[in-house]
Amino acid sequence: MKFLFNTGRTIRQGSYVERKNAPSYREEASAIRMNPVDMFEMMVEEGDRVRVKSSTGEVVMKARADPGLVRGRVFCSLGPYANHIVSPETHGTGMPDFKVTEVEIEPTQDPVSSVAMLMGQCGGVPYED
């Protein structure tokens, strides 16, 4: 299904910013909030993994129900998971389109990468503390 992907700050993401290798940060930053009816239609339940694809890339996230969201829209805390699929185009402003990425979402059995693994995919070398 197609969705409009939005990002923003959450208090949990903020709380965990100084331990980004920790599972708590991964849990929050990889959570994708969806309208419960959309989840129902996709046969996805709270905590199920989904693959989120944009024209820039794809990443595995965990679905989380949020009745405050209109159908067809999803929200994810800003961070490395969201940024895996956001285009770097800034239209001459320096600012990427963090608020309106068109994505396709489907259920998956693939695991959610750790932050370190995600950066490994970017060419980095995971540092485990």
Place this chain on the structure above:
Amino acid sequence: MRIEDVVCSFCGCLCDDLVVEVEGTRVINVENGCTLANEKFMGDHRLEAPIRRSGGKWEKVSYEEAIAETAGILLDADRPLLYGWSGTYGEAQTIGVHLAEVLGAVIDNTSTVCHGPSIMAIQEVGHPGCTLGQVKNRADVVVYWGANPVDAHPRHMSRYTTYCDGFFVKNAFRERKVVVVDVRETESSQVADEFVKVNPGGDYAVLSALRAIVRGKRDIIPPDVEGVSREQLFRVADMCIAAKFGAFFFGVGLTMAPGKNKNIRNAIELTEELNRHTKFTISPMRGHWNVYGSNEVFTWITGYPFAVDFARGIAFYNPGETTSVDILRRGECDACLVVASDPGAHFPRACAEHLARIPTVQIDPHVNVTTHLSRIQIPVAVAGIDAEGTAYRMDGVPIRTRKLFQGRYPDDLEVLEKIYAIVKEAKG
């Protein structure tokens, strides 16, 4: 030891009324702080020592070695990028700018992915603003637009707006109307007197509609503007016009959404329009602690608040060209020094990939996403906890943070001064 009036170093609110209890080199209790402040002061997840990536592995190195190697990387580079700066204090930012000047580098701060578009709009139309106390003491209407203070600035409402009594507003909760404009429901929208739900990307049109109404052109407003009914637009505009003192606060919901700087320009022009009827101010909700300080420091030294390129000797500024995301996206820089921020987490993947490709050095107290992309990381004291210096609140009020204890880490200033000394020596 109990320390009062401690300044929080998390968000742009810079709350300065925290009471912190310290035992040795650890904070064991925080009073008056929000969740974010508690995590900031009580958390203790620091990187132990400088680390260096060698081949596919990480190893510990001494500070001297890490500093010398960093200076070497910067000296070797043709087009270094010095990015970050918002999590550190002004004195360190100052050295950063001088370092960029000597290197002929690009220096940029986190506004680039936060309120950079706001700055661009302000450069077009100005900024009618005020200090937060002005809002606290006077405002009877407060509008949060594309901002979610409950999550991002948890004490903004209790210190300055919704729940905060002031001199002319004795009972804020009753006397002060709060409007929230957003594309989705949030905890902030739930406490609003009026929630205006806009379609994604619809802010510009809604702002334009409000401007038209304030100008007296109600008859041209269609029944629905980007998901907002005409009736609600009239109601909100009337509320603003009737205000004795109104205050807009806007967040990255406006700066990152389609329209970006043009959204902000429109919001500022709406504020100007309202000033023909009453008193109105507008303020960006600056997020990352001392990001506004980095704008201030950059400006008094270079003339520009962010994205400053020294490659031609003079200070040159052109957002879209000299901004970090664009420089990284184009694969243009050949070394990067990251100070007090986390571009690995907050830049699009393509930028992270380039950071991994070039020698990236990070000066930061904690392991973060950028760590995995770096060649070297140098841990330092945390500004506002074991390092002190100047920070600028989101409204431009400068406050000096306190050093709560003497820790075992050098601070940003010390490390940067050493790098600067080596570079300056080499450059003559």
Place this chain on the structure above:
Amino acid sequence: MTPGLLIKNAFVIDPLSGVKGEIMDIAISNGRIVDEAPRDAEVIDAAGCLTLPGGIDSHSHVCGTKVNFGRYMSPEDMRAGRTARKGVMHVTSGYSVPTTFGNSYRYSTMGYTTVLEGAMAPLEARHTHEEFTATPHQDMLANTLFDGNWSIMEAVREKDVKRAAAIVAWTLAAVRGFAIKLTNPGGTEAWGWGEDVHSIQDLVPHFEVTPAEIIGTMIRANEMLNLPHSVHLHCNNLGVPGNFRTTLDTIDLVPDLNKERQSLYLTHVQFHSYGGSTWRDICSRSEDIARAVNGKPQVVMDMGQIMFGRTTTMTADGPMEFKLFMLHHNKWSNHDVELETGSGIIPVYYGRKSLVNCVMWSIGLELALLAKNPWQCLLSTDSPNGAPFVKYPEIIALLMSQRLRESERKMIDPRTEHFVPLFAIERELDWYEIAVMTRAAQAKALGITRIGKGYLAPGAEADVAIYPISPDQVDPSVDYQQVMAAFSRSRFTIKRGRVVARDGEVIVEGANSTIWSKAHVPPEYDMGTDPEFTKKFEQYYTVRMRNYPVQDVYLPRGLRIDTEASL
């Protein structure tokens, strides 16, 4: 510290020492003027060079929140003046609002060694001091804003001058301020509601005091504290046609309370000398103002000259900037400061084809030419409001040459002469008068001769400006181009005994001082423990009282002037 300097064969004008143009030597040791130079002193041959005490600007906007916002919002101005890093000089940007190093280098190469920042909001004082440190070649002083201070207005309402004095003493010490500044007193508080005051008898909303009462109380409080400078006033109604009446009413208020200096300093008086009632019939009332000042030795003013071209206006006078915005529809910034003051910024262009601008341009010059006593009218542009300070040499030339004024007359709106008396004035100022108006009178008015500023007699601070022009060989009335060139670029600028600039280039890293005032009050007047005063912090400020004062670390070379208050 260098061993010493000997400036030989200089053509010296040193008004405070009574030297009106003599060829003499000046000896310097340990940063001070001395009778005899140390034996190994470096020698500077200043033959044929006009040599003056270092220039002092007693009203300029160079550092702090609003100045930096002027830069922040104006990349076009930053582009209009930029230099690369060179030698010890950092990169600079900006024309009308240069970066701090830009200001410092440009002032220094013009022979200026001391600058007073015209407006510092106490709550944001730390910012001003940070920028002072980055303005390294001038000693800096900060006028501290009290125009909309709630505690002050409450004391005024209670007619309690001593309490007002005590509040000033606490605040100046807390923010490391130098003097009391009132900008549109009462008007900045009214602007908190989008209003203004329109005469010195208008009531300030809620506080129920008038500008006249604020000004009168503060003048007396200032003298009770024995502060070095007088109250420094930006009158109400700036820039409004017909405002000369407000200015005259204000001058009428001024008592004569101080034998050493004026009791009131009126700043940028050009902006306050307008006749007429609208922008169509605006005319010069400089004669009325000059007559009033000539008759009141207890008043000193500065010109606030405007010069044609682009600049940026910035002031604590928020409502005035909004009015200006309504006229120009250019970009507008405003920044109200809780419990204290306001501020506004807009860029402007003063055009020779604008009759209003031509009238303004004339008025500033008229004030200087009609003031009988040069010690009562100081040269300023309220930089950058009237023009950036780099225009001072041109203003000097205009004041010294009627011929130059006549040639300008041909360039401006031909109707101007019907609205101004300028072209009927034949007076041409001489070198001595210029020396008075650019340093000696500033030192006296600011009360800083006591720390050795503004003169060159033994004991004085060795701040010296040596200009490549010889007064006995140049007729400024004719050779005005040479006058401009000389004052634009000193041959040597010496700061505290060190050559800091030579022929337009700064050659050393600077190390300035920040001069501030501390009035010692009896313990019962210590506001730090006053319940009403501390309540302001507990309830209404958004910064805690303990976090408010500027720490010593912000003044690496602070220079405190102590006074005993007579309370």
